[in-house]
Amino acid sequence: MTELPNSWEKAKFADFGTWIGGGTPSKANSDFWNGDIPWISPKDMKSKIIRAAIDGITEDAIDNSAAKLVPAGSVLMVIRSGILAHTLPIAITAMDSALNQDLKALTLPDGISSEFIAWGMRAFEQSILVSCRKGGTTVHSIEMPSLAAFELPIAPTNEQRRIVARIEAMFDEIDHGVENLKKAKATLGLYRQSLLKAAFEGRLTADWRARNGIATGNRAQIYLNDCIEFLTSGSRGWADYYADQGDIFIRAQNLKHDRLKLEDIAYVKLPAGNSEGMRTRVKRGDILITITGANVTKTALVENDLGVAYVSQHVALCRLSGELNPRYVWHFLLSKSGGRKQLEEAAYGAGKPGLNLTNIREVRIPICAPEEQAEIARLLDARLSAAEALEAEIDASLARAEALRQSILKQAFSGKLVAQDPMDEPAATLLARIKTARRQKTSPRKISA
The missing domain is CATH 3.90.220.20 (DNA methylase specificity domains)
Known part of the structure; x- marks a missing residue:
């Protein structure tokens, strides 16, 4: 494991975060549904920031069912799904919301950035899946005790913000490049079909027929x-x-x-x-x-x-x-x-x-004549082979873009993406303050005489 900067610390999720589970209000109770409280389920976990949910529940559902209210800024994670065989969906909710039982929310104290933790979970996605995933006959799930004990590198608060800003700026550039590559790949697909259409309508070999004195007619x-x-x-x-x-x-x-x-x-x-x-x-x-x-x-x-x-x-x-x-x-x-x-x-x-x-x-x-069939096949072979070679280059570039993302995250969470500032409060001090605050919150109050 790469040595972390002196101002960083490794900490378990249990040391700094609180997990909130989800639940599904009874579908039989119409008073629980079609309300203004977003009810987030795995089908909503399609972006890094969740700003809306397909379903909504009511205050009555929060008060009288297993559903709980999760504060805006919480980090959301899918904990039960077939997708966990290879991917760990992570997002941040932009609004107070409730969750489906297949999700968990991680709420964080002051000094720990939700965005930093979300990026950290993506950086260690495969490690989390290997150490915390439990296989099932049809779906996989995350064992919460194992996840609570999983350690993430924690940077000083100000450095967390600098890291998040740098990651997002670099990923935006990569996303722009990937979008262009995907457009180019789609254009290649259209080109292939246009070429095939022209071939079997006779347009691709029009010049060949003219050179060989072959009349053009309906095929x-x-x-x-x-x-x-x-x-x-x-x-x-x-x-x-x-x-x-x-x-x-x-x-x-x-x-x-x-x-x-x-x-x-x-x-x-x-x-x-x-x-x-x-x-x-x-x-x-x-x-x-x-x-x-x-x-x-x-x-x-x-x-x-x-x-x-x-x-x-x-x-x-x-x-x-x-x-x-x-x-x-x-x-x-x-x-x-x-x-x-x-x-x-x-x-x-x-x-x-x-x-x-x-x-x-x-x-x-x-x-058409056997000679023209052979010419059509020759032209298509040559041009489609060139298109395939170009598509292979695009696919290689897309693979490099994904590898670059992983490299950026690795640098970010080993303290190498941005410079350390000696004036930043060390993560050890931050974590000690969080520990003290949590202890005081859970300690019984003394009764005055």
Whole structure:
């Protein structure tokens, strides 16, 4: 652990703060609800400062239920939620409010900045989760005795203010940069779809046709079925053949970015003579389409020889005859104005999202000469690859921005973000005063003779 400045101290939450729990007034009592007192629940914890809540309760609810009034400026924390598996939501309430039972509020004495403590809890988020989180079957929770004993570095009061100001200024700059990066990423997404639309409307290859003396006319559309040699999907019995090593087994998660990703791959070993293996074996040039689950309609082209590989029941295998270029068809199935739109309309038309093989056969695709299909595929490959490279740079910049945030917080709570002022009252003196005040508040009053 980095050594703290001499004017700092480490202190347990129990040494300087008071936790207030929440509660839910009876929904059956209409006198408790639709009042002017904000009732904050985890669904409101979406910003660093809470200025409003979706629900409100009444004074009657405060007086006659488990709900308690929490003063403005309190630090709020989610203590029970599935999100605690990876994140600790922290906020400050800007108004007097009440809490849902899945939240706790930390009230602080004079000299301890709510903003400083909130940033400190974010800085030590993962440490708090590791030491204080209790796993459940469906949700996680925070063990309050463990949290009360958790130690945070405490700076002198004036330095707390300087640290908060510096963190917020630096984070504002980072947030501005991140916003621009996200806008650029969104623009790239629009560019991709615009490019795909132009390709299948004939505009992308207009110059190519002019150079080659090919007349421009309306493009005929055919059903994909007219050019399918083979279409199938895996059966349900593959779980019996899972193995640590063996033949590649392609599942829906391997197609989630419209590319075949083999990092998280499963393996199977089929018994000799198993006909299922022959039916669902993948070849180079096949098009794979997710037909069930969260990634439904995601599509990948098998660009390389995978050796022996099969598809699961959640993936359709489409093998084309010679009339259509597989890369041309794959790009069309990525177009939100083309094949992707048709597949999504079929998948989300009614009930649980899913595609059947007939939906794939009925996709309508514009056709052109094989030479133009190849040129469209070549142009799209080049331009979309450039867009992917740029997107990768944006993602790397976003990752660096997040790493910079963590670095700033680490510096802040090791006393290295702002300079110390020898005139500031040391944190030890502040904490001693808080301890004395709390002792006096809880000590019984003497009765005069």
